[in-house]
Amino acid sequence: MNAPIPAPNTFRAQPDERGHFGAFGGRYVAETLMPLILDLEREYRAAKADPAFAAQFDDLMEHYVGRPSPLYHAERLSDAVREGQPAGMGAQIWFKRDELNHTGAHKINNCIGQILLAIRMGKTRIIAETGAGQHGVATAAVCARFGLPCVIYMGAKDVERQQPNVFRMKLLGAEVRPVTSGAATLSDAMNEGLRDWVANVHDTFYIIGTAAGPHPYPEMVRDFQSIIGREARAQMLARTGRLPDLLVAAIGGGSNAIGLFHPFLDDADVSMLGVEAAGHGLDGSEHAASLAGGFPGVLHGNKTYLLQDDDGQIAEGHSISAGLDYPGIGPEHAWLRDIGRVEYTHATDRQALDAFQLLCRTEGIIPALEPAHAIAAVAEHARTMRDDQIILANLCGRGDKDIFTVAEALGVAI
Numbered sequence: 174m175n176a177p178i179p180a181p182n183t184f185r186a187q188p189d190e191r192g193h194f195g196a197f198g199g200r201y202v203a204e205t206l207m208p209l210i211l212d213l214e215r216e217y218r219a220a221k222a223d224p225a226f227a228a229q230f231d232d233l234m235e236h237y238v239g240r241p242s243p244l245y246h247a248e249r250l251s252d253a254v255r256e257g258q259p260a261g262m263g264a265q266i267w268f269k270r271d272e273l274n275h276t277g278a279h280k281i282n283n284c285i286g287q288i289l290l291a292i293r294m295g296k297t298r299i300i301a302e303t304g305a306g307q308h309g310v311a312t313a314a315v316c317a318r319f320g321l322p323c324v325i326y327m328g329a330k331d332v333e334r335q336q337p338n339v340f341r342m343k344l345l346g347a348e349v350r351p352v353t354s355g356a357a358t359l360s361d362a363m364n365e366g367l368r369d370w371v372a373n374v375h376d377t378f379y380i381i382g383t384a385a386g387p388h389p390y391p392e393m394v395r396d397f398q399s400i401i402g403r404e405a406r407a408q409m410l411a412r413t414g415r416l417p418d419l420l421v422a423a424i425g426g427g428s429n430a431i432g433l434f435h436p437f438l439d440d441a442d443v444s445m446l447g448v449e450a451a452g453h454g455l456d457g458s459e460h461a462a463s464l465a466g467g468f469p470g471v472l473h474g475n476k477t478y479l480l481q482d483d484d485g486q487i488a489e490g491h492s493i494s495a496g497l498d499y500p501g502i503g504p505e506h507a508w509l510r511d512i513g514r515v516e517y518t519h520a521t522d523r524q525a526l527d528a529f530q531l532l533c534r535t536e537g538i539i540p541a542l543e544p545a546h547a548i549a550a551v552a553e554h555a556r557t558m559r560d561d562q563i564i565l566a567n568l569c570g571r572g573d574k575d576i577f578t579v580a581e582a583l584g585v586a587i
């Protein structure tokens with residue numbers, strides 16, 4: 174799919190010391206935030222080099238999160254997609270089952286890493302932003318687990334739309350603060366989180382939920398989520414004796430995708446595909462495809478592709494999947510796209526809904542609507558590949574949270 178990758182290469186060596194992935198990333202923050210960011214970076218470097226930190230992380234991954242998540246060959250889905258194709262065509266479809274994690278998605282991997290860092294830094298209060306509520310729930314869970322108070326910033330509009338997750342967070346002991354500024358959604362909640370952090374830095378740690386924000390967040394979140402790709406790489410080699418031909422993952426801010434991709438970046442024969450949410454289509458503004466439909470700018474402390482109007486105002490994304498409507502994308506993806514190492518595509522609400530139902534019926538797995546976008550792209554690509562080729566997709570979340578949205582979209586009363 175992609176142009177041949179020159180070998181040896183060092184795609185995994187980014188970012189540079191100031192957090193740049195090529196022209197993207199960096200730390201575009203107010204003066205007052207700078208010392209916090211530098212302190213966080215210093216502490217993260219120390220933690221990264223400390224085997225005790227890694228041991229603690231691994232132990233919680235195994236016994237609290239339930240890792241390693243299985244690697245699963247979806248044979249009936251592969252057959253269904255292969256149907257009607259010429260003999261020898263139709264790739265094998267495999268899934269990394271991160272939907273089986275505690276709290277139902279990959280978010281918990283990152284939350285465990287960051288709260289361990291917070292404790293190491295002596296912080297006693299946790300804040301986070303959330304859109305659909307998945308990162309808020311995972312953050313609230315780890316805060317309960319470690320007995321730390323937790324404030325979750327959530328756009329007032331999202332609080333209305335995501336009541337079950339608001340209640341989950343409250344059950345877990347978090348305080349949910351509705352944010353009414355701007356469009357009262359995820360982007361505004363993140364601004365509010367950054368504001369709180371500046372005001373309360375003496376005791377507060379900000380757990381960002383995706384591979385975005387000022388350096389070192391994109392690198393740090395990537396490193397914690399890379400457990401997905403490290404496990405998958407070892408599991409694939411053990412099961413098949415080879416690496417996959419194509420990796421596929423859905424992209425909101427890009428954390429589950431970079432977590433899957435990163436450990437494979439220097440494997441020149443492994444192609445990669447990130448799938449953005451095209452909502453009602455890319456021709457209007459009702460989508461969340463920052464790479465395909467946005468242009469570079471600065472938001473939340475880093476430079477990357479953003480959904481913006483003609484005046485550079487941040488536009489609100491739309492997707493049937495609330496977890497994909499972040500108006501930006503992690504800076505490492507912006508760079509990987511520009512250098513051609515990873516290809517990016519998109520799937521509409523309709524395509525995601527079709528893929529969602531296909532997976533339910535062929536494999537007995539109800540996926541979240543986010544990975545349903547990835548599955549739509551998997552089905553399309555599988556048909557163009559040979560049956561001895563392997564696609565590995567990240568099944569990054571389970572669909573229990575989405576059944577009401579799906580019912581409404583299908584016109585079914587439940």
Ligand SMILES: *Cc1c(COP(=O)(O)O)cnc(C)c1O
Pocket residue numbers: 278279280307308382383384423424425426427428429430496497541543544569570571
């Ligand atoms: C939050 C979420 C996403 C989007 O976030 P990324 O940082 O792009 O991974 C995707 N899938 C699920 C299940 C989510 O909860």
